[in-house]
Amino acid sequence: MQKTMRTRTIALCAALSVLAVTGCGRKHAAKTSKNAMTAADSAAAASKLPYAMKEGKRLYNHYCGVCHGESGDGAGQYYGLTPAPANFTDKTFMKSLSDETLYKAINEGSVSVGKSNMCPPWGNSFNPEEIEFIVGYIKTFQGS
Numbered sequence: 233m234q235k236t237m238r239t240r241t242i243a244l245c246a247a248l249s250v251l252a253v254t255g256c257g258r259k260h261a262a263k264t265s266k267n268a269m270t271a272a273d274s275a276a277a278a279s280k281l282p283y284a285m286k287e288g289k290r291l292y293n294h295y296c297g298v299c300h301g302e303s304g305d306g307a308g309q310y311y312g313l314t315p316a317p318a319n320f321t322d323k324t325f326m327k328s329l330s331d332e333t334l335y336k337a338i339n340e341g342s343v344s345v346g347k348s349n350m351c352p353p354w355g356n357s358f359n360p361e362e363i364e365f366i367v368g369y370i371k372t373f374q375g376s
């Protein structure tokens with residue numbers, strides 16, 4: 233009982249702050265996802281990103297890019313995975329997943345949202361806020 237309530241509260245907070253995060257992340261996504269950028273451009277752009285986006289990006293590149301690709305297209309160095317890692321640049325696919333589903337998939341692994349067990353659960357590696365940052369960040373790959 234205690235535990236369920238706590239989980240609910242966390243989930244609710246997560247949902248709310250994800251909205252906040254993605255709300256202010258949109259503008260930046262539109263700005264930064266256009267064409268290929270030079271390292272200097274991207275460093276300059278990164279310095280303008282709000283903290284949540286910067287953290288989301290840093291964590292994503294460190295933990296997820298190897299499979300999902302740094303540009304989110306599902307083509308990381310770890311290729312040949314079956315099924316292929318989710319392609320976050322695919323608008324239709326991304327629109328089909330709610331923020332709660334993304335959060336859950338990351339927190340508890342892809343198996344928790346009815347997919348394969350190929351995406352590990354990350355709940356022990358990140359705190360809830362960090363998972364929200366990552367959710368906000370992976371949503372920017374689809375453009376606006």
Ligand code: HEC
Binds near residue numbers: 292296316317337338
């Ligand atoms: C070892 C490779 C690997 C790593 C590392 C990895 N993933 Fe995945 N991920 C996958 C694969 C493979 C799938 C596709 C699973 C499927 O469709 O059954 C997937 C699917 C997903 C999905 C989609 C779930 C859905 O509902 O379809 C999300 C969201 C996701 N990963 C987020 C992340 C995040 C965020 C990280 C980093 C914290 C991460 N993944 C790290 C391999 C990986």
